Amino acid sequence: MTDTTMTIDKTKTDTQPAAPTKAEPDMPPAIKPAAERDPLRARIENFSFYYSNGFQAIKQVDMPILDRKITAIIGPSGCGKSTLLRSLNRMHDLYPGNRYEGKVILEPEGENLIGPEADPVLVRLRVGMVFQKPNPFPKSIYENVAAGLRVRGIKKRAVIDEAVETALRRAAIWDEVKDKLHGSAYDLSGGQQQRLCIARGLAPNPEILLLDEPTSALDPIATAKVEDLVQELSETVTIVIVTHNMQQAARISHRTAFMYLGEAIEFGDTNQIFTNPKHPRTESYITGRYG
């Protein structure tokens, strides 16, 4: 892969707080102090993925994921964008026979998210995911957002109330739902449901939020709201977004990775990828010659 613009200081900080020892877990902070930040949130290293039928959909990808930046993954249909994204929070574990190789290191702890010691359920709380089609649970708005907190073992009503409100505010939907928190999530519009799903992903304060074509089922107004929201969120959470829409990648992302046939062909600052791609395949794709 060509990384045309990056030099990364991998110096780690040693200031990570000790794990809570209380019976009831604490909420992790949504915004860590600057001293605890690392320029790198994750490292995808020599990563390959095989579906259960033996097909290798991802081929030895190396990619840094920068902290509190939006990384867009683009490329032609079938190149492996969603497969890579879903690997980052162990979605493929839900189907037997799928296989990962290599590492996905979460910084600053250096934990390998696809290693045998990592619990996929906990990984999904640290690396949240929002899908193409809004998919709220058949529950109330409140319970949708509280779901991840309950999985995390948080039971205190006051803690859950506060975290639900915070997540709904961060997802820019609080004002629209604050008077009907116990109404069905299905009564919301498509755009509201998608922002609710973003709130659900944000509630456990993940380090990374994955977005798989989050606006492809939305109209232009709802799309613009979600794009604004994603940009605002990148001040507090690292975002990786898969999109078919190159204008969207150019508009909202800081870094862009171009994938082709399972390989990450080029990765760099979004501006550079779209104005001065180094790899001829990237250039062909962004100039519309294929894909």
Ligand SMILES: Nc1ncnc2c1ncn2[C@@H]1O[C@H](COP(=O)(O)OP(=O)(O)OP(=O)(O)O)[C@@H](O)[C@H]1O
């Ligand atoms: N469950 C599966 N079993 C076997 N192969 C699969 C499976 N899901 C996807 N693939 C294959 O893996 C490759 C990558 O698919 P993936 O969905 O990640 O591509 P994509 O770039 O996200 O495509 P699109 O832009 O069309 O959504 C494709 O060749 C696809 O056919």
